[in-house]
Amino acid sequence: MVEAILPTKLRRRRRWPASLYVGGFIVAGLLIIAILAQQIAPFPFDQMHIRDRFSAPSWRYWAGTDEYGRDIFSRLLFGSQLSIALGVTATVISMIAGVPLGLFAGYRPGFASETIMRGLDVMMSFPPIMLVLLILAVTPPSLLKTSVAIGILFVPPIARVTRSVALDLMSEDFVEAARSRGERSWYILLRELLPNVWPVLMVEASLRVVFAILLGAVLSFLGFGVQPPQADWGLMISNGRSFVDQAPWISLAPGLAMGLAVIGISLLGDGLREKLDPRHRGAN
Amino acid sequence: MARYALKRLGAVLLVLIVMSILVFLATHALPSNTAQLILGQYSTPETQAALEHKLGLDQPLTAQYWHWASGILRGDLGQSMVMERPVAPILWDALSRSAVLALAAMVLVSSIGPALGVIAAVHQGRWADHAATVFSYLGISVPELYWGLVLILVFGSTFHLLPTSGAADLSDGAGNYFAHLVLPVVTLTLTSLAHVSRLTRSSMIEALDSTYVKVARARGMPERIVITRHALRNALLPTITVLAQDFGFLIGGIVAVEAIFAYPGLGRLLIFSLERQDLPLMQSAILVLTAVYCLANLGADLLYGVFNPRIRYG
Numbered sequence: 001m002v003e004a005i006l007p008t009k010l011r012r013r014r015r016w017p018a019s020l021y022v023g024g025f026i027v028a029g030l031l032i033i034a035i036l037a038q039q040i041a042p043f044p045f046d047q048m049h050i051r052d053r054f055s056a057p058s059w060r061y062w063a064g065t066d067e068y069g070r071d072i073f074s075r076l077l078f079g080s081q082l083s084i085a086l087g088v089t090a091t092v093i094s095m096i097a098g099v100p101l102g103l104f105a106g107y108r109p110g111f112a113s114e115t116i117m118r119g120l121d122v123m124m125s126f127p128p129i130m131l132v133l134l135i136l137a138v139t140p141p142s143l144l145k146t147s148v149a150i151g152i153l154f155v156p157p158i159a160r161v162t163r164s165v166a167l168d169l170m171s172e173d174f175v176e177a178a179r180s181r182g183e184r185s186w187y188i189l190l191r192e193l194l195p196n197v198w199p200v201l202m203v204e205a206s207l208r209v210v211f212a213i214l215l216g217a218v219l220s221f222l223g224f225g226v227q228p229p230q231a232d233w234g235l236m237i238s239n240g241r242s243f244v245d246q247a248p249w250i251s252l253a254p255g256l257a258m259g260l261a262v263i264g265i266s267l268l269g270d271g272l273r274e275k276l277d278p279r280h281r282g283a284n
Numbered sequence: 285m286a287r288y289a290l291k292r293l294g295a296v297l298l299v300l301i302v303m304s305i306l307v308f309l310a311t312h313a314l315p316s317n318t319a320q321l322i323l324g325q326y327s328t329p330e331t332q333a334a335l336e337h338k339l340g341l342d343q344p345l346t347a348q349y350w351h352w353a354s355g356i357l358r359g360d361l362g363q364s365m366v367m368e369r370p371v372a373p374i375l376w377d378a379l380s381r382s383a384v385l386a387l388a389a390m391v392l393v394s395s396i397g398p399a400l401g402v403i404a405a406v407h408q409g410r411w412a413d414h415a416a417t418v419f420s421y422l423g424i425s426v427p428e429l430y431w432g433l434v435l436i437l438v439f440g441s442t443f444h445l446l447p448t449s450g451a452a453d454l455s456d457g458a459g460n461y462f463a464h465l466v467l468p469v470v471t472l473t474l475t476s477l478a479h480v481s482r483l484t485r486s487s488m489i490e491a492l493d494s495t496y497v498k499v500a501r502a503r504g505m506p507e508r509i510v511i512t513r514h515a516l517r518n519a520l521l522p523t524i525t526v527l528a529q530d531f532g533f534l535i536g537g538i539v540a541v542e543a544i545f546a547y548p549g550l551g552r553l554l555i556f557s558l559e560r561q562d563l564p565l566m567q568s569a570i571l572v573l574t575a576v577y578c579l580a581n582l583g584a585d586l587l588y589g590v591f592n593p594r595i596r597y598g
Contacts, residue, residue, distance in 0.1 A: 125295075125296075125299045125577075126299070126303060127536060127574055127577040129539055130573060130577075133558060138310050217429065218427060218539075221540060237433065244433060255429075255430035255433065259426040263422075266421070
């Protein structure tokens with residue numbers, strides 16, 4: 001009887017979305033591969049087999065070899081470390097800077113908050129790739145620097161999302177209650193607001209990881225990201241461009257790996273959104 | 285409306301000024317010695333100092349900035365150090381080539397994207413919808429570099445149907461000219477298409493579920509009219525915003541796509557100038573790209589107001 005009274009939407013909400021399982025499975029697999037790359041990879045990422053240059057995929061080289069005879073499958077495994085490191089570092093950096101800014105702007109609207117948000121608006125009105133290229137062109141490239149540059153680029157969107165959720169929360173009863181109990185500002189910010197902003201931030205973070213990986217690939221491709229002989233996916237795609245006629249697998253394999261990784265993280269993010277973020281329920 | 289447009293135009297100017305300062309400072313923080321770069325490694329400190337004096341590089345930063353910025357305002361973008369030609373005509377050629385790519389891609393995205401979204405929404409849960417979903421996921425997840433390579437592989441290396449690099453002038457024949465455009469434009473389109481069709485789909489589903497659509501159906505209107513006149517008109521509003529955002533992505537994408545297809549546009553010029561540390565070229569390319577980006581965003585915001593009468597500009 002109770003079943004029948006419940007509206008369909010409410011009943012459906014209890015189930016965990018399928019995208020969460022599929023995405024979670026892919027991401028978990030990716031993480032395991034990245035952690036165990038050293039152990040599973042048949043060859044070191046920079047070992048050259050001069051006699052086997054441009055070998056097509058075979059039992060010995062699962063994904064073929066590149067122009068130096070390096071095993072592409074092994075390089076793919078090691079490349080997962082770089083991509084994940086880049087995506088996660090950039091996202092963490094943007095959150096370390098963006099979340100406090102957003103919380104503050106949401107908690108205490110006023111001149112200071114307004115100034116911060118306008119400043120971030122100006123940052124967002126630059127073409128994204130330009131800001132990163134500008135940072136990267138000034139000093140010699142490295143993985144950490146690319147991550148920092150992308151992290152800085154993502155501060156405004158993270159701060160905006162945090163602020164909008166925090167603003168909503170400020171009118172909630174539990175914040176009022178904490179205020180009338182005479183709690184200090186930092187207590188309200190950290191113990192009342194932050195835990196409730198977290199679900200939305202998790203979804204946003206998954207999106208940012210994806211964007212960071214994609215942007216990182218473009219930057220490596222252009223020569224401003226990870227440098228050779230590192231086994232970065234974007235760099236591998238870029239190397240393969242010259243040999244696409246004779247050995248297409250050199251760039252096809254890392255492209256597939258990247259597509260799979262990004263699809264996995266996006267699915268996980270979509271699933272999390274359906275599960276955690278009440279604002280997006282029913283939209284899809 | 286006019287006041288709002290003016291206010292926003294002022295904001296665009298502010299952004300450009302900030303960007304010009306940033307670009308100027310960044311290019312002056314570059315590790316290389318410009319004079320040595322031009323004269324080569326065998327130059328003496330004396331000749332380097334003389335060249336620095338000639339280029340005005342020995343003046344204080346504020347004076348250099350003023351000299352540079354006022355030059356730009358007069359339309360003087362300076363001289364490319366590597367190509368030893370004035371920057372303006374080089375930039376203009378590259379910009380017009382990139383504009384062709386961007387506009388063609390934009391037209392394709394804004395016509396095909398919403399159409400795909402509507403088809404998916406109307407057939408929600410059926411095979412057409414699933415196909416569109418899979419397609420969107422691929423489009424969003426795979427970077428444009430990869431699409432570019434796949435297209436090169438299929439249409440260039442395997443079937444030899446289309447040229448895979450460079451550009452042709454209209455004077456070389458229209459067929460040749462358009463053939464060079466196909467692959468870059470398709471690559472640019474694929475990435476943004478997914479975005480737009482996804483969004484149209486979800487806002488269309490919401491619209492189809494709304495009271496006004498139910499009322500329209502109850503009044504016995506033909507489904508075709510319900511979809512186009514009632515649902516779509518409302519569902520398109522968020523799509524317009526995303527189209528504007530995608531224009532920004534497009535500019536980022538153009539840098540990558542021009543690199544893959546060796547297309548001599550603004551993106552490739554920018555990378556070239558960064559690699560060779562050609563300061564005047566780099567500064568102007570970045571400023572022009574930023575200006576285009578800001579103006580596109582402004583245009584989209586104004587367009588949004590035209591389509592959405594609920595927006596009142598203040």
